[in-house]
Amino acid sequence: KQEVTQIPAALSVPEGENLVLNCSFTDSAIYNLQWFRQDPGKGLTSLLLIQSSQREQTSGRLNASLDKSSGRSTLYIAASQPGDSATYLCAAITDSWGKLQFGAGTQVVVTP
Amino acid sequence: GAGVSQSPSNKVTEKGKDVELRCDPISGHTALYWYRQSLGQGLEFLIYFQGNSAPDKSGLPSDRFSAERTGGSVSTLTIQRTQQEDSAVYLCASSPGQGSSYEQYFGPGTRLTVT
Numbered sequence: 001k002q003e004v005t006q007i008p009a010a011l012s013v014p015e016g017e018n019l020v021l022n023c024s025f026t027d028s029a030i031y032n033l034q035w036f037r038q039d040p041g042k043g044l045t046s047l048l049l050i051q052s053s054q055r056e057q058t059s060g061r062l063n064a065s066l067d068k069s070s071g072r073s074t075l076y077i078a079a080s081q082p083g084d085s086a087t088y089l090c091a092a093i094t095d096s097w098g099k100l101q102f103g104a105g106t107q108v109v110v111t112p
Numbered sequence: 113g114a115g116v117s118q119s120p121s122n123k124v125t126e127k128g129k130d131v132e133l134r135c136d137p138i139s140g141h142t143a144l145y146w147y148r149q150s151l152g153q154g155l156e157f158l159i160y161f162q163g164n165s166a167p168d169k170s171g172l173p174s175d176r177f178s179a180e181r182t183g184g185s186v187s188t189l190t191i192q193r194t195q196q197e198d199s200a201v202y203l204c205a206s207s208p209g210q211g212s213s214y215e216q217y218f219g220p221g222t223r224l225t226v227t
Contacts, residue, residue, distance in 0.1 A: 034215065043116075043203060044218040051213065089155070096211050097168050098143060102155035 002027045002094050006103035014111050019077035021106050023090035028068045031093040034100065035064050035075050038087045047075070047088075080110045114138065116219035118204050124225045125194055133189045133222045137206030144187050145207075145216060146171075146179060150200035158202075161187060162210050194226045 003026040013019060023033070032051050036044040048064045050057045050073065056065040061078040077084055087107045091100035117136045125131050137144050146158040157171040161181045172178070176195075181187040191198055201221040207214040 031211075032213065036218075043220040044205075046215045046217060049215045091155075095168075097160050097162070098145070098207060098211055098214065098216065099157050099160060099168060099171075100145070100147070100155075100216065101157070102147075104154050 002030070002092055002101045004090060004092050004101050004103040006088075006090060006106050008106060009104065010107040010109075012109040012111060013080055015080060015082060017080055019075075019080050019084065019108060019110075021075040021077075021088050021090075021108070023073040023075070023103055025071045025073075025092045025101075027092075027094075028071050030068065031096065031098075033064075033066055033073050034091050034093065035062075035073075036089045036091065038089060038105070044089065080108075082110050082112050084108060085110050116204055116206050116217055118202075118219040118222050120222060121220065122223045122225075124227060127196060127226055128193055130190065130192045131194055131224065133191075133202050133224070135187045135189070135204030135206075135219060137185065137187070137204070138208075138217055139185075141206035141208050141217075142184065143207045143210055143214065143216075144181060145205045146187070146189050147203045147205065148200045149203060149221070153200075155203070158189070191224075194224075196226050199224055199226045 035047040050066045063076045087105040089105045091102045144161040160168040176192045179189045203221045205216040205218045
């Protein structure tokens, strides 16, 4: 069974610092990997979807890498801002239907 | 454009009652997913629809849970004889195509509290 782990569980950084969020998965036979952001009491906002054939995906200040062979994905957020404070979740897509297997998330606080 | 909507946003019910949760996907999205987010279990997959059929129901925790989708659009998740362990946030997501290549777009969720 696929297990998705996110370390650390919580992270606090000063504004302007780069954020590095880690995601690992036990079964390298994933289809794709998706990163989400969740604000308190809200649903999930999709940030990036990395296809299994890609090694990275970029959107603005966000860059996500995927290394299937080592079972890892990393989300980089450049020049963090207080508005980046949220919980970040990664999810491995584990079958052809698109079923998501989520990690527990990393709670990020960016202090002004 | 309009995103995924869910109703009600909050539902408090007594143990043993039935509840219905509704999801309106993004117009034109053929795939629809239900997930559950609870403190002890994190985010768990419940069921997947492609059109009106549900090829994957593997995440439904018991036979008290059922879901349907009509007209390839609106979906309803029904929980019969609710238990306290059913308390969670129920999230719906839709995507524009079948399968793993498409991003899933989530609704705001329904917070269910069973007293």
